[in-house]
Amino acid sequence: GPPWMLPSLLTPAEKRLLDALSGWPWIAREHLGALLGVGRTRLSGLLHRLEGLGLVRAHGPGGRLALSEDGLTLLARRDRAAAADARRRWSAEPFDREAPLTWRNVRGRRSRQLLRNLAHTSAVHGFLAALAGQARTEGWDLVQLDPPHRASRYFRHDGALHSVHPDAFGLLRRDGKPWAFFLEWERRAVRPSTMAARLAPYLRYYATPRPTDDHGLRPDVLVVFEDELAAHHFLGVARRELRRAGVDLPLRVSHRALIEREGPLGNGWAAVAGGAARPFRDGPTPRPFGDAAG
DNA sequence: CTCCACTGTGCGTCTCTCTC
DNA sequence: GAGAGAGACGCACAGTGGAG
DSSP states (O other): OOGGGHHHHSOHHHHHHHHHHHHSTTBOHHHHHHHHTOOHHHHHHHHHHHHHTTSEEEETTTTEEEEOHHHHHHHHHHTTOOHHHHHHHHOOOBSOSSSOOOGGGBOOHHHHHHHHTHHHHHHHHHHHHHHHHHHHHTTOEEEEEEOHHHHOEEEEETTEEEEEOOSEEEEEEETTEEEEEEEEEEOSOOOHHHHHHHHHHHHHHHHSSHHHHHHSSOOEEEEEESSHHHHHHHHHHHHHHHHHHTOOOOEEEEEHHHHHHHOTTSSOOEEEETTEEOOTTSSOOOOTTSTTTO
């Protein structure tokens, strides 16, 4: 059919898949299935149809998924946004179809950047996929999940314009009670000064009334490190910085192995509350995201 | 001395606000 | 609507210091 008929041809599930892909380019099938809450069979069916319509393409040996340029155009038109801009930014098409999939061979600026840092991109996808799965089994409703470009927040503090650029923002709800978070996935083992610098934008943001104004509640700031040692160091830095700034920042810290074992909604987080860092697995800690812990 | 990991700096990119 | 300026991010690059 003609392209202008596409929106009416697509089912709600297919539109949800397109939206997910627009937020998380280069996502692996497994992660996408978990995000959408569909099994392998169902996912294959959806992808087969969308690939047949030319809206989605799988790239590289890993079959990383992304919207095609037609897919980007379709969503841009729906959002009354400039389609050419969207393609320039998000196109996953290679310059050279014969050449292997590398970041240098990708047209879109943002999608190129995401492919270049594929380890980080995949880590965030994996976190969110696990979160979505765990949320379903534990009765949480995943209301909202924003990729970095929608999770950024710009605000004024001391007269200057500042911003936070999280790797993701999410809003969940259970029994009518909401819980929200910003995610920062930290790759590099960073020095104390760098750790403090990463924290500073959030300290400024939470020093303003904006978190509550923006979301109706104060989202937790989740910081995940690749290795445990860096997470422990960060806890110390964060404790000092929070005390120094006198800001009540709902910060939770963890590391990859702990998240993989406990799940994002599990017991693997250390809180920095009242200036006192609580070490990981120091006795039975309350479930951080449940009713008990707040 | 060489090698390697880490660090600081410079640059490019993005999005916001302000101004015209 | 276009352009400038500001703040934040992340890469490339070069310098530094420790280990062998």
